[in-house]
Amino acid sequence: MLRRSLLANYAGQIATVALGIVMVPAYVRYLGVEAYGLIALNAALQAWVQILDLGLSPTLCRELARAQDEASRKEASVLLQSLEKFVAAMCTLLFVLSLLVAPFFAKDWLHAAGLPAHEIEIAFVLMVLTASSRWLSSVYRAGMVGIDRQATLNGVVVGFAVIRAALVVPVIARWPQIDVFFLWQLGAIAGESLVMRLLLARVIKAPLLTRTFSRTALSARARLSLSIAFSALVWATTTQIDKVILSKVLSLQAFGVFSMATLLASGILLLANPVQQAFIPRFSANGVGDSRNIIPSYLLASEITMIVVIPAAMIFAIAPDLVLRLWSASAPSTPEAWRVLQCYAIGNACSAIAELAFLVQCAQGNLSLQIKGNVAFLVILVPAVFLGSLNNGAVGVAYAWLALGLFRVLVWVSIVHRKFLPGINMRWYRDMVARTVATGLVGFAFHYTTLLRASRTQIFVFLLLMWLSMMVAAVAVSPISQRKARSLAGRLVFN
Structure with missing residues (x-):
């Protein structure tokens, strides 16, 4: 199992890294170096946003890895459903805040020479939405690692990496705007999250649309x-x-x-x-x-x-x-x-x-x-x-x-x-x-x-x-x- 997981992880990582690095010259070609600066800031924003996860995703991974009987799996299922509702609520709050902060970000923080301020504002809001979707996706990734379905996880990750990193190139070649780039990223990451959630539900029996929320499950950990x-x-x-x-x-x-x-x-x-x-x-x-x-x-x-x-x-x-x-x-x-x-x-x-x-x-x-x-x-x-x-x-x-x-x-x-x-x-x-x-x-x-x-x-x-x-x-x-x-x-x- 370890060897298979290791090989699957490397295959997935090599594919996603290669796509991410090889495609950068194309992004710079069609969008410019300034626009790539925003893409780099988006990566930094994703790291900051996921702090609000409060460590529950690694905890979910740990609980699923230790779940050996039906009772513990059921408890982990409740934890997953509670966690995703918490994340959804926080993402909604982040979206509202992004609308208020976008003008300051575009006009006062960055020193842009070629990009119009209104395009940067739209890009910033889309960046926050993309980072929020990535946050939810990381929860499901942690769950897939916890149940040791890493080969399946990497198949999903590679498939959507191709959509996100490679198929965006003809799109920005046709519409060379940074907001178009981020809109495509948002759709790809949301799709990845949905697919992983459906796969996870089949293993630990956690329905997608439920009202299950346990404050106890969160506070206990x-x-x-x-x-x-x-x-x-x-x-x-x-x-x-x-x-x-x-x-x-x-x-x-x-x-x-x-x-x-x-x-x-x-x-x-x-x-x-x-x-x-x-x-x-x-x-x-x-x-x-x-x-x-x-x-x-x-x-x-x-x-x-x-x-x-x-x-x-x-x-x-x-x-x-x-x-x-x-x-x-x-x-x-x-x-x-x-x-x-x-x-x-x-x-x-x-x-x-x-x-x-x-x-x-x-x-x-x-x-x-x-x-x-x-x-x-x-x-x-x-x-x-x-x-x-x-x-x-x-x-x-x-x-x-x-x-x-x-x-x-x-x-x-x-x-x-x-x-x-x-x-x-x-x-x-x-x-x-x-x-x-x-x-x-x-x-x-x-x-x-x-x-x-x-x-x-x-x-x-x-x-x-x-x-x-x-x-x-x-x-x-x-x-x-x-x-x-x-x-x-x-x-x-x-x-």
């Missing part, structure tokens, strides 16, 4: 949910505060350039998500009782995550100019864009690896340490982002994000290990250093190759060979690979 919600609030602040500040400091066009570079770097986090999603049910099941029961699964998840993210981050850090040239001929290939891509890629790799420590705490239902850590992250990052943006613009913010990522993986993870998984720090960090050094040495060997006049096809082949070589190096120093090699050698010798 309030402590864990609010802990997760606070963690989500701080996480959203640490991951999105840079975009909020720079959207005010930079021109909308310069913000669009910054967003294009950080979008590529975000692929590092998206590569790690399938691993984390596949291990959530296992962590939740093993987390009952002694937290040390999670250690084998945690080490396996860490190993897979590092093998996936470290080579990709190395490519972005060593050859940012080639990555941008491969992505798009019109991409902002400037030293500033290269530095932003490098810092965010390394910082995101560190964050992806450190995120597994949060899943361990969530599986235990004890987030007190995570809350303290998130407050520390916030205290460090927010002043650093303000100072960086004022002194060095986007590059200063990128350095702040890199510093936070290194702090999380080098300091914070060791603290979590000592409390929840005692005795693994030496082994865990030794393995991480070994993979980093192995891939780094291979990457720097490729770094001295000159490709100033290479075609995009040649760049693709070069980066592919570079990635494959670093993957081989990362796997070669992997304990799993070494154990399998010893096992194979033993069978060959004794047979």
